[in-house]
Amino acid sequence: METVLTVDSLVTRFGSQVVHDGVSFNVRYGEVVALIGGSGSGKSVLLRAIIGLARPTSGRIELLGQDVWKSGPVAMDELRSRFGVLFQDGALFSSLTVAENVAVPFLEHTALPKDLIAPLVGFKLALVGLPPEAGMKFPAQLSGGMRKRAALARALALEPDLLFLDEPTSGLDPVGAREFYRLLRALADSLGLTVFFLTHDLDMLVSIADRVIALSAGRVIADGTVSAVRESREPWLQAYFSSRA
Amino acid sequence: MDEPLPSPKWIERRVEDGRPVLCLTGVWRLAHVEGIANRLRELRLDSREPLLLDGSRLEALDTAAGFILLKHLAGAGYTRALVTPRGFDPRYEQVLALVLDRMATAPSAAHTVHLGLVQRVGAAVLGLLRLLKAHVNFVGVVTLELASLVRRPGRFRHRETVSQFEAVCIDAVPIVALVNFLIGVVIAYVLGVQAQRYGATLFVADGIALGISRELSPILSSVLVAGRSGAAFTAQIGTMKVEEEIDAISTLGLSPIQVLVIPRLVALMVALPLLVFVGDVAGIAGGLLVGTSLLDIAPQVFMERVHAALEVRHFVVGLAKAPVFAAIVAIIACGMGLMVSRDARSLGANTTSTVVQCIVWVIVLDAVFAVAFQRLGI
Numbered sequence: 001m002e003t004v005l006t007v008d009s010l011v012t013r014f015g016s017q018v019v020h021d022g023v024s025f026n027v028r029y030g031e032v033v034a035l036i037g038g039s040g041s042g043k044s045v046l047l048r049a050i051i052g053l054a055r056p057t058s059g060r061i062e063l064l065g066q067d068v069w070k071s072g073p074v075a076m077d078e079l080r081s082r083f084g085v086l087f088q089d090g091a092l093f094s095s096l097t098v099a100e101n102v103a104v105p106f107l108e109h110t111a112l113p114k115d116l117i118a119p120l121v122g123f124k125l126a127l128v129g130l131p132p133e134a135g136m137k138f139p140a141q142l143s144g145g146m147r148k149r150a151a152l153a154r155a156l157a158l159e160p161d162l163l164f165l166d167e168p169t170s171g172l173d174p175v176g177a178r179e180f181y182r183l184l185r186a187l188a189d190s191l192g193l194t195v196f197f198l199t200h201d202l203d204m205l206v207s208i209a210d211r212v213i214a215l216s217a218g219r220v221i222a223d224g225t226v227s228a229v230r231e232s233r234e235p236w237l238q239a240y241f242s243s244r245a
Numbered sequence: 246m247d248e249p250l251p252s253p254k255w256i257e258r259r260v261e262d263g264r265p266v267l268c269l270t271g272v273w274r275l276a277h278v279e280g281i282a283n284r285l286r287e288l289r290l291d292s293r294e295p296l297l298l299d300g301s302r303l304e305a306l307d308t309a310a311g312f313i314l315l316k317h318l319a320g321a322g323y324t325r326a327l328v329t330p331r332g333f334d335p336r337y338e339q340v341l342a343l344v345l346d347r348m349a350t351a352p353s354a355a356h357t358v359h360l361g362l363v364q365r366v367g368a369a370v371l372g373l374l375r376l377l378k379a380h381v382n383f384v385g386v387v388t389l390e391l392a393s394l395v396r397r398p399g400r401f402r403h404r405e406t407v408s409q410f411e412a413v414c415i416d417a418v419p420i421v422a423l424v425n426f427l428i429g430v431v432i433a434y435v436l437g438v439q440a441q442r443y444g445a446t447l448f449v450a451d452g453i454a455l456g457i458s459r460e461l462s463p464i465l466s467s468v469l470v471a472g473r474s475g476a477a478f479t480a481q482i483g484t485m486k487v488e489e490e491i492d493a494i495s496t497l498g499l500s501p502i503q504v505l506v507i508p509r510l511v512a513l514m515v516a517l518p519l520l521v522f523v524g525d526v527a528g529i530a531g532g533l534l535v536g537t538s539l540l541d542i543a544p545q546v547f548m549e550r551v552h553a554a555l556e557v558r559h560f561v562v563g564l565a566k567a568p569v570f571a572a573i574v575a576i577i578a579c580g581m582g583l584m585v586s587r588d589a590r591s592l593g594a595n596t597t598s599t600v601v602q603c604i605v606w607v608i609v610l611d612a613v614f615a616v617a618f619q620r621l622g623i
Contacts, residue, residue, distance in 0.1 A: 116279060140586065191307075191308065191340060192336055
């Protein structure tokens with residue numbers, strides 16, 4: 001099975017503060033991988049380094065066959081159309097409607113005519129379980145769960161091979177959270193998507209993750225299936241997995 | 246060397262045992278959706294006969310292409326029963342199953358409404374009336390809070406007021422001085438050029454003294470303050486509104502008006518007369534510069550003329566307008582800040598609107614004052 005993401009000896013330093021001290025792992029095609037770690041363990045910074053938003057101090061990140069930090073702007077543009085990102089609160093453009101938001105990738109990266117884009121946008125909204133009326137609303141008028149779905153629709157617009165999600169269930173009620181991560185798993189299974197997500201949500205982790213990577217003190221302290229990582233003797237991991245009431 | 250046969254574009258139509266077969270070939274991906282849609286239209290499918298869909302020569306299939314295909318088939322009248330898939334890779338079968346499952350609820354394209362000119366004018370007027378109503382309401386709220394201060398002066402927040410005063414007044418002195426100085430120069434020059442024809446250059450001093458202190462300094466200083474402090478108030482309070490800090494103030498048992506609005510209002514009402522005074526001095530200095538360098542008026546002569554022409558009432562009229570303008574700017578700016586809503590456009594739009602509203606109202610009120618003072622003979 002091919003590897004879609006390789007992180008090799010990543011070091012990130014801000015002044016004297018070391019956030020990542022040699023992080024290495026890889027993600028294979030079709031896997032659903034979770035990244036966990038305490039607050040301040042550098043998960044978000046790692047995600048931003050992978051998707052090309054924050055340059056690391058040293059190390060290599062290879063995404064879909066390209067070195068992220070050695071690629072020129074044209075190559076990066078092409079790479080960006082092959083993965084989708086769901087930011088923590090959706091990061092929908094607040095001055096556009098939901099439908100206009102989902103249309104942005106189509107308008108910017110394809111030459112499709114408007115009469116083809118409109119039904120495709122409608123289909124993406126239906127794919128993530130949004131009702132037809134949601135398309136004409138502005139993000140501020142939607143609930144948190146619907147915003148995340150809209151953002152997921154936008155992230156899926158260009159049929160990406162890989163999906164990154166930053167704490168996808170944060171701010172959602174337990175039922176909404178469960179519906180959301182089940183949707184993610186169903187889409188991943190049907191579309192052969194590789195999914196890489198950061199999470200604090202133990203239920204999501206246990207329900208849909210094929211593999212878990214745990215980050216602590218700037219290093220990977222565990223990397224394996226959920227059941228394997230559960231057996232870890234690392235104190236933080238033991239506390240994490242016993243935190244359910 | 247034989248030319249390779251041209252590959253059939255997207256769909257090859259065949260007949261097998263009297264049944265129509267559509268052979269899907271190539272890379273069925275988003276990038277090629279337009280070509281696929283055109284080919285589908287070309288085929289002119291007829292839903293009276295059952296159809297066989299052959300996917301054995303598909304190199305790729307994503308949901309976009311799958312959706313276009315199934316939408317077209319549904320649009321042509323095909324039902325599930327009439328279409329039989331054959332030879333699809335299980336991955337692509339899954340994609341088609343997913344698309345089929347979800348596409349039933351796909352909404353139709355949104356129908357945008359374009360408003361005509363008359364409707365837009367009407368909507369704008371109604372919007373302005375709503376805004377006016379909101380401002381009047383806000384004036385009422387602030388007045389009530391001020392009244393409660395009279396009863397309990399201990400509630401007045403002097404630290405915030407002094408801090409606002411520093412930002413509004415002290416930091417604004419250089420720019421108010423500069424702008425008024427330059428206007429003094431310009432007006433003195435324009436007046437001087439005309440006055441030279443009648444040999445009356447000395448009366449430039451009169452013009453400068455009265456013009457600057459009665460009208461120009463109050464207006465310019467207020468406009469500068471509106472742009473500087475008015476915009477700042479709206480942006481600060483607006484950001485706090487979005488971050489729910491205003492709600493936090495209320496839940497802590499404090500009044501947002503007392504904490505945020507009244508210090509700014511008081512600071513501005515004290516600061517603007519002072520700034521107008523600075524403007525008066527700077528404007529007259531500008532006129533003096535032009536008078537001595539271009540119009541050959543000796544400095545002492547110029548200043549004596551200013552002294553004679555500038556009766557106290559002119560000076561006071563200018564200063565008296567300042568607190569009124571200050572109140573207008575503060576009320577509009579704080580009110581617009583509190584009306585900011587949660588989207589990115591709202592903060593920018595409200596800040597811009599504050600500056601525009603303040604400038605317009607200052608000019609309008611100035612005109613009202615001009616007429617009123619003229620009638621009163623001041």
